[in-house]
Amino acid sequence: MTFSILTDSTADLQEDWAAAHQIDLIGLTINLDGKTYETVGPDRLDSESLLEKMKQGAKPTTSQINVGEFEAYFRQQVQSNQPVLYIAFSSVLSGTYQSAMIARELVLEDFPEARIDIVDTLAAAGGEGFLVIKAAEAREAGKSLEETKQMILDLLPRLRTYFLVDDLNHLMRGGRLSKTSAIVGNIVNIKPLLWIDASGKLVPLAKVRGRKKGIKEMLKQATSDIQDPTAVVAYSNDEQSAQSLKEELLSNGEIQEVIILPLGPVISAHVGPDTLAVFVIGKDGRQ
Structure with a gap:
């Protein structure tokens, strides 16, 4: 694998598909009835349970991914000499993109030669997921990080x-x-x-x-x-x-x-x- 592809849980990609195509996922969290739930991993909150509670009057809120989570992931990849392409949830709809940008700068202070590219998709849900699927196909076809990033930048508008x-x-x-x-x-x-x-x-x-x-x-x-x-x-x-x-x-x-x-x-x-x-x-x- 020439570079890592990271996206977040708002891309709505199935975790088994992501694993099969070597796509890394990081999750926003959901606050529901006084509890905080993860949206990635074995203990994640599923949509069916959430929607049923919403039908009963629940009013969930969501929280962006914090800087520390991104920093930990970026450092791990950099220390493994792995370039990163993060295809991100729209900066207009969440502060998650900004968290990733701050984390990137923190890591680059220690590893100035590292390659951490972040693309603001200005998209969400299946639109964001669509772009991630395209990126996975490009990488599997042998495209470089730069070529894959440029393709995504061409598609997203x-x-x-x-x-x-x-x-x-x-x-x-x-x-x-x-x-x-x-x-x-x-x-x-x-x-x-x-x-x-x-x-x-x-x-x-x-x-x-x-x-x-x-x-x-x-x-x-x-x-x-x-x-x-x-x-x-x-x-x-x-x-x-x-x-x-x-x-x-x-x-x-x-x-x-x-x-x-x-x-x-x-x-x-x-x-x-x-x-x-x-x-x-x-x-x-x-x-």
């Missing part, structure tokens, strides 16, 4: 992220969506379709009445500008709708493969139950 959320109050409570957008969305069954814009902000893209029309509009938006033949579908506790989305995307003709990734606990804590999302690579950059 063209990464399209579409979220259809059943209850916008979860995003408002976590500070990921404005109060005005959430209130408008919850009036008379209006379902705003959200996306991540060029600056990394989660903002309303379209407003439709009802979930079925929301899914139809999400498909329309997702297939309007496609360059890569692979798409990612993500969901929280609605696998049937995710499978239906997959079939619809495959029938488009331009998409040849659809990867389904269940939303992990960190993202689920912010979007809540019955969320669907689609991620594609477009031809042009996000606006």
Whole structure:
């Protein structure tokens, strides 16, 4: 292995897949009912348990990865003469990226020749995971760290992220969506379709009445500008709708493969139950 690839639990990649492809994972934590839960490892909180508690009224919060955790990982890799490429959760949505940057500087003070590259994806969930999958494929094809990083930097401005959320109050409570957008969305069954814009902000893209029309509009938006033949579908506790989305995307003709990734606990804590999302690579950059 020519270099290490690190990502965080917000990429929503299955741990067995990550292990098989030698992807290192580091986890944010979730605070729920007075307890702190890990999101990586054998004792991690699973999304199903979290979502069930949210249906019963629980209001979880999430905490970013701290500087010390990143520093420990970077030092271990550097001491093993292993370059690192960290593909990070959006800096707009979490302080995790900043923690990694601080840790990098601390390690480079002691090991100035070390190679620790950090990419702010301005993405989350399956979008972030999509980029990690691409990085793993590049490394397996023999690409260098620099070549892999440049490929990711080329892809990420063209990464399209579409979220259809059943209850916008979860995003408002976590500070990921404005109060005005959430209130408008919850009036008379209006379902705003959200996306991540060029600056990394989660903002309303379209407003439709009802979930079925929301899914139809999400498909329309997702297939309007496609360059890569692979798409990612993500969901929280609605696998049937995710499978239906997959079939619809495959029938488009331009998409040849659809990867389904269940939303992990960190993202689920912010979007809540019955969320669907689609991620594609477009031809042009996000606006």
